[in-house]
Structure formats: structure tokens, C-alpha cells
Amino acid sequence: MSDAPHSGVRFRGVIDLDEHKVHDRPTIYVYEAPVRAWHWTNALAITVLAVTGYFIGSPPPALAGEASAHFLFGYIRFIHFAAAYILAVGFLVRIYWGFVGNSHSRQIFYLPVWERTWWAGVVHEALWYLFLRKEPKKYVGHNPLAQTAMFFMFTLFTLFMIITGFALYSEGAGIDSWQAKLFGWVFNLFPNSMTVHTLHHYGMWVIIIFAMLHIYAAIREDIMSRQTMISTMISGERQFRDDRED
């Protein structure tokens, strides 16, 4: 492991993205404000999308009275679409931040599969979850296992949800809409949009499962690991709880 870029107290055992830098402070600023703001907006948007999406798939029991007196399903769909726009715009902003932000802001968009040490980290963290290691390692950013889950279950699927979602949206917006121009190609792959509905619906479940595992892991790591988790996503600062080398 290389030396810290600047002098001071070495806080041993912390692994960072590039060359496993060792840091010299017990607290490191990891998640910049835009990432944090995005995280919580995104989490809220997805929650709203999942709830409204579920009801789009299985509407609540019929309401009595005149149709003109209600717009329940209309609102459910409206909220879904509003949250969808928040999700999509947020995702774009997040991609932008991936370019201009710090190195951790890029983590959810790629996996450093070419790095042996990264693989070792995946294995180590997996073993830690299987109770086969006494301790996790200390990471500045996402640990490799979390990164893997985020990349596959979150990033790819959110992208998938946005693409299929806007393709579905274009059906209502009409074939001259920008949504149709940008996302109409989805129907080249799946000519019957019923399939797209179904896939979009499956996508929700993938993301729900991700959220479940993710929240559990966040809480658990917050308690069990050698570093802060939830407060990090609030303040941006990661604190490490020990100074051991490994």
C-alpha cells in the first residue's frame, strides 16, 4: 500500500478506489452533496414509483358513484409519471455528477473487474456476510460487494425502468412525441407492448428486492462494520472506528 498523499496521522487499513490509498484522517469526505441529495430524492421517487406502479398493475377496488366525481386512477398514474420524471432527471444529473464529482461518485456506474484486489474484496465481503470472516474491511467508498449489487440491481435496472417506462409513456403521448422518438425503438425489440408492461413490472420487483437488501445491509453495516454508513449518506463524512491495519 502506498503512502498517503500528505503527511499526518496514518489511519491504517482503509481501502480507497485508486491504488488502495491509505488515509490519514479518521474522517473522510466521501459523498458530495449532490450525491446525497440525489440518493434521498431517488429513494423517495422509487418508493413512490413502486407503490403507484403496483396499483397500476392491480388497481384498488372500484369506487362507487359517477366517473366524473373521481380521478383516483388518474392521480395514481399522474403521481407515477411525476415521480418517474424526478427519477429520470435525477438519474441524468447523477450521471453528470459521475463525470465531475469525486471518484466515489462514479462507483455505481462501473465495476473494476480488471482489478484482482477488487475481486478479492468481493470475495472477502461475501465471506463476511456468510459469517466466515470475522471482520469486513474498511472502505472509503462502496465496498466491492455493495458496488456489485448497486451496479447490477440498481443502475442497470433503473436505466431499464426509465427506458421501458418512457416507452410505455410514449404510447399515451403518441407517436409524434419526443418520448416516442427517443424510446420507440423499444417496440422494435418487443413489438407487443404488453411484453414491455410485463418487463417493466418485473423490473419493479428487482428494484424492490435491491432496496430491501440494500437498506438491510446499510443498517447492518452501520452497526457491524468498522465505519459509519447511514450518517455518511447524510453528512457525506465517513468515520472509521478503528485504526488497525487490516
Add this chain to the structure above:
Amino acid sequence: MAIETFYDVIRRQGISRRSFVKFCNLTAASLGLGPLAATQMAEALETKPRTPVIWMHGLECTCCSESFIRSAHPLAKDIILSMLSLDYDDTIMAAAGHQAEAILEETKAKYKGQYILAVEGNPPLNEDGMFCIDGGKPFVEKLKWMAEDASAIIAWGACASWGCVQAAKPNPTQATPIDKVIKNKPIIKVPGCPPIAEVMTGVVTYITTFGRLPELDRHGRPKMFYSLRFHDKCNRRPHFDAGQYVEEWDDEGARKGYCLYKMGCKGPTTYNACSTVRWNNGVSFPIQSGHGCIGCSEDGFWDQGSFYDRLTGINAFGVELNADRIGATAAGVAGAAVVVHAAATVVKRLTSKTDA
């Protein structure tokens, strides 16, 4: 190009020149016209031909033809008598056997590049194409042969456009849509099982009136009829938005005309003109009459699970599953795993603490 005139026709049928002149005189007389008119008529009989149409049938149910003749505007009879020349259509043509086959050869030779080939149904490719035999030969051969010299091809209905019922899994005959067999001709798809009569005649008259194909969408369908999910113009749509659904057949909601979404209505995913043009001169359409749309103008609509399910079902291990059942089961498993894992974590922590 040699155009067959009426004179040619009757001469070929063994009628003499003299009878022909007599016929012209008679006709002119019966129309109250003088002898000059008769001469003009005889000359004018060499007229500009109506667009010849060859209507071929593959594997199908003839329902598209049946739908076509239901057209109210224009009337099928006016189309057939005045707007085009339906020179070949096995379902209604007078000729049979080799006299019928002769028409194909003649049209091909005489109207090369000028006739429209309308195809109802589709060719099967398994068994060397012999699941559909026409004149002793595979239909697919005849289809390709007639397509060679056609100006454009109309693929009628879900059969010709997508494959339809015979192409539903496991598609034992390998029934194949027209555009997978003919690649080098403009093909216009008019899907539906069957398509709406006035949509069919609308397409035909558009072509004969404007002399070109209508604008098509990415799937080759005329935009004017297929660019909208009719869900967006459905008469039950206010109930959809309100959240008022038929929950069970013939329930209160059904009698009040609530939305059929929960009964599996495929309106939200189906492109057709049903809610705008409607059926049989605007009398009704499936949803108005109480049954959900089954998506009959969509590609592969037979294989999207039950018509009464909202989402494509999959049949895994002999159990019918849908996205929610699979998703909820997976989420349940994940949830249980989380709980077990959390419990194990607690146990481990307590035990390791006591150890320490």
C-alpha cells in the same frame, strides 16, 4: 404494355366482331344514346385499367375477407365494381381450377409491376410448405411468384402481418408472416383479427385515390388507423381514470359500463381504430359490448397469457405465474433471508461478545 380491352375479352370468349358492334349499339340504345355514341363507346372500350388486385389466401380463416365485405363506406360492391379490379380472389371468383390459375399468369404478364398483391393468411414453411397447398404446390411458392411483379403488397389481418393463431406456440406449421418471406417489396400491414372493414377499404381507397401507400409506422402499419392505442379514446376511459372497474362479469360495474382493465382488457397495449372507427359501421366495438379487448391487432397476442390476465403470464413448472406472484415470492424470499441473516448476526454478535 398490352391492356386487355373489353373487345379482347369478348373475342376471347368466342364472340364475333359483329356481335361486339351489335352489343355497343344495344348498350348505347339502352342508355338512350345515338349511333355516334355507339362508335365512341366501341373506341372508348380501350380505357385506362382499374388497378388490378390479386387477393391470395394462405393459412387463415377467411375472416378478413368477411370483414372486407362488411364495409359500409365505401360499399364493398362499389369497390369491386368501380374502384379496382379484383381479378383474383379464390373466395369469391367465378373461375376455378386452371381457369383461375390462368388469371394469375395473365396478370403477372400484362400488369407487371402494376398490380397490388393483397394477402390474407400466411404461408407455412414446415413440411416443404405443404401445410397449405394451392394448385398442387406449396402456397409459399405461388405467393413469392406473384409477389415478384406486384407493385406493393397489402398484408391483411393478423395472419399476414404477424402470423396470428396458427403461428401461436408451438406454431406446428411454421406459419410465417408475409414480410419474413418477401423482402423486396413495399408491404403495408393492416393487422387485426380481422381488421375493421372500413379500415381495410380505407387503406385500399387511399392507395387507389392518391396513387401511393399511406404513411406507415415503424411496424409497417398505416399511421392513420394504427397510431393510437384505442384505450386513449375508449368510451370507458373516464372510468379507468376514476378507478371504476368491472370486478366480475355481469356485476354492478359491468352493467354501468365501468372499465374492463381488471378483466384483462388489452386496450392499453393495443393499436387499432376500434374505439374511433368502431365496428360494423360504427355500431359498437368489443369493449363497448362488454368484453375486454384481446389485443387482436397486436403481434403475438395469442401468446401473452390468458386473455383475462392483465400481464403476460409465464408457465413455470406447470403453474401459471405472473409478474406479481413471481416478484412477491422473490421479495418474500429476500425478506426471509434478511430476517434470518439479521437473526444470525445478532446471535453471532452475542456469542462472540460472551467469548470475549
Add this chain to the structure above:
Amino acid sequence: MGIETPNGFKLDNSGKRVVVDPVTRIEGHMRVEVNVDANNVIRNAVSTGTMWRGIEVILKGRDPRDAWAFTERICGVCTGTHALTSVRAVENALDIKIPENANTIRNIMQLTLQVHDHVVHFYHLHALDWVDVVSALSADPKATSALAQSISDWPLSSPGYFRDLQGRLKKFVESGQLGPFKNGYWGHAAYKLPPEANLMAVAHYLEALDFQKEMVKIHTIYGGKNPHPNWLVGGVPCAINIDGTGAVGAVNMERLNYVSSIIDQMITFTEQVYLPDLQAIGSFYKDWLYGGGLSSTSVMSYGDIPEHANDYSPSSLKMPHGVILNGNLKEVLPIDHKDPAQIQEFVTHSWYKYPDETKGLHPWDGVTEPHYELGPKAKGTRTNIEALDEEAKYSWIKSPRWKGNAVEVGPLARYIIGYAQGKPEFKEPADKLLTDLGVPLTALFSTLGRTAARALECQWAVHQLRYFQDKLMASLKAGDLATANTDKWSPDKWPAEAKGFGFTEAPRGALGHWIKVKAGKIDNYQCIVPTTWNGSPRDPKGNIGAFEAALMDTPLADPEKPLEILRTLHSFDPCLACSTH
């Protein structure tokens, strides 16, 4: 070299072989080959269904509640009858009872189909076998008008009307583009109508084309569209609401009135146009009594149009039920659709494989496994057939048999059975027509008889339509609005295994579907369709089917233009998509 079939036909395939392929003005793809003797009389007939789609194979593993939509697509001409048969089969298997109104509406749907199909068949598929379009050009409109007025009160019959029409026809012919009339057998010696009758028939050809689209609006109202209206296991999909708000989404007073007025028009058209035309045309052809085939010996009808919901016993069925064998009109045998020994299908001469092809299979145990091969005596190649070998497999149609007998089905079969049972609603109109034409009862057993029975049945059906529409109104008046029973809609309520059958009398004859349900899915689905019966190839014993039998012994005026073959085949209204499915 001649042979005699067990069902009494002397076959001799030594003479000249005449092939008609495609047979046109039918539904679907068909080929026929005959051998004629030196006098051009047919001595051997081979009829072949030349298409197969595999709907029975495709249905396996699907939801039984969806089966109606698949089977409805077996045919768009007899649209709806397969769907009705299918929902009946599923209801029979799962013991689902439908409400009375649903039964009534289903009857109205089915009767509408009968009328529509018969009218379209007569005018647009069959008429050109009797009517010479070109001859109509030389008719005198005045005389045509006189003829029309002498046989009917139909108002479209003035000289001016016929003159206009003739003018249009002339213009059409003058254009040199004869469209669907191109290459017809115009001027053929077998055409017997005077020009005036031809002109009148052409006028009605066009009127019928206009009117047929009106009748089907009944399907549109109750079923949402035509062709291929919607059906429902457990009832009908159209809910009824005659008082409440929101009735626009359901059947309301305006819709009921609409149906009623169409029925009135159907009655008028049938009685003022169809029947008079049939009689007028028939009177010129009453010497041409070929084409009887099996009709004088073996006919079958399942019966249909149940008066009471869920009661499919012969006493509830308004269309006749039973089988007549060996021409014994004194005995009408009952049919049991469940009896494995009664209805069986053979494939010895069909392009399918069975484990043991000498035996027939009851449809519950039916197998549909395609197997295309030509016999050793076939001429041409596998993909370019010049002549078939009828001693081997030669058709995509299976051979259904009732207790081993080939039978004819269809309107004529129904009329013969109804007649034999002495039912006045069938016997009296038939007797009247025979008397009017001055022909004996035996004239019924012919091509013409088949065509006539269809017209008579159409007349019966239009009045039944009125009856059932009135019945529906009475029921609504009495406060019964129910149209569907959903007690067993959910597959959770079905037994693990079940089997059932459903039948109808389709326009072309007896139609049956047999279903086996296992774990909520279709385990086996078999259809035996009217044209399967009529168009069947030979069975292992060598019995020939109704098409082949009817062609036998008919003289052809000109084998190059086999108008007579078309005439007789068309009299069955063949539907090949149906027959092979």
C-alpha cells in the same frame, strides 16, 4: 377396374382424370380429382383438404376460458359457432350453468350466423353455378321487372331499377376488366336461366352483398364485432342495464330496438328475396337432380338452439337431433357424444399419424400428429402434385365416422331428420316447396335439395330470431337481467381433472368440440367439424365421404369446364379451414 365401397358406391378410376385445384368460391383450400368415363360421367371422386393449421395442437396447455377465441379463428365464415361450441364444452367439463338470458342471447347470435352464412353462401358462393352473369347483359329490364314482381313483393323491382343496374354491369364489362367474374364458365351449356332471371339474380347478388353487413350488427351489439364476436365461459359478455345510469356501456333499450329492427329486415329479405329467388332459379333446374350422395342414406344432426338454458337434450333443442342410416327414415337414432364407440376419427387416408391406423379414436382420446406423404401411385412430386393416390393418404381432413358410417351433415341432413321425425316446422315448408316446384320428395336428395334446404332453414331461423328476441324482452320485463354466472370463473374452483364436450349445429352441419382439462389447463382439445364429416377422405373400410359420394355418377357437359363439379361441391358450402383446423 371398378370396386364397390361398403357404403354402396361403384368406383372406377380407369377413365380420364379431371383435376380442379383450387376449388374456388369456398372457404379455404381444396382440391378435387375425378375420373370420368367415355361419356364424361364421373366414376371416381377424390376430395382433398389442402390446408392444416394445427389449432388442436396449439390449444394444448392453454387456459380453457381462452379456448373460444382460438377455436373461433378456425373459421371467419361460420364465425362464432366454434366459440359457442367451445364455451359449451368448457362449461360441460367444469359443470358451469349459464343464466337463461345468456342462453337466449347465444341462440340469437347463432341464428344470426345461420342466416348470414346461408344468404352469403347462396348469393356469393353458390349463385354463379346457376346464374350466367354475362347473359344478364342481354336481358330486357322490363321483362325482368315483370318477372321479379310476379314472384315477390320486394320493392326494388321497377324496370328502371333493373335498367340502371344493367347499365352499370355493362359499363363494368365494357371496361374489359371483369374482376371476380373473369374466366367464369359463361355461356356453358349447363346454364339454364333466361337472361331476365340472370339479371334479377345479379341484382340480388349485389343487394345481398349490401344487406349481409346489416344482419351481423346483431353480433356487434351483443358480441362487440363481426366477424369474430366475443364470448364468455359462463354466459355472455354483454351486461344488460335498462334503467340505471351508465347503461351506455351495456345493452339498453336502444340496443334492443336495434336488434329487433334488424330481425324484421332479415325476415323481409329472406321471404321476399332469398326464397323467391331460390324457387325461381330452382324451377329452371329441377331436372338436374344429381349430387344426392349420402343424403338419401346416411345423415346426421346433433341438434341445437336449446329452448332452456343448460338443457341440451333433444327435447330442448329446436333443431333436429339424430342419425338416419341406410335410408331408413322410420328410425332416427340418438347420438351419445361421450360413447367411445359412436363418434370416431380415422386417419388411414389422412395426413396424420396414429399409433394404430386401422382403428378410430374417440375425440377425447384423439391425436393430431401431422404426417405428410403421398402414396406410391401419386403423379408428380411431393411439392408438385399432379394426381393423388387415393389408396394412400391424400387429405388434411380426418375421417370421422358415426358407428363406422360416413354421414352427411348440414341443412339438408337437418331437414331430412326433422322431416322424418314429422316435425311440422321442417316438414311443411319442405312439402310446400316440393309441391310448388312439382317435384317428388326424392328430389330433396340432390344438389338442388341441399341448396333448397338451406333456404328453408334460413326462413325458419329468421322467425326463431324473432322468437328469441321476444323471449329476451319478456325475461327483462320479468326483472331477470343476469347474463353471466361467475361462480366457477376462477380456476381454483375447478376439479383437478375434467372432461367435457360441446356441440352446435353450425351452418354447415354438426359441430363438436371435446376437451380434457387437467390442473386448470387444456390437456387435449379435439374438434370434429361439419366439413370434416362431409369432406372426409375414405376410411379404412373404404367408405367414401359425402363430397365424394355426391360427385359420383354426375355427367359433365365439358370436362374442361367442370361447372357441375363446382355446383355439387358448393351445395355443401365447403369450409376447408374448418374441416382441417
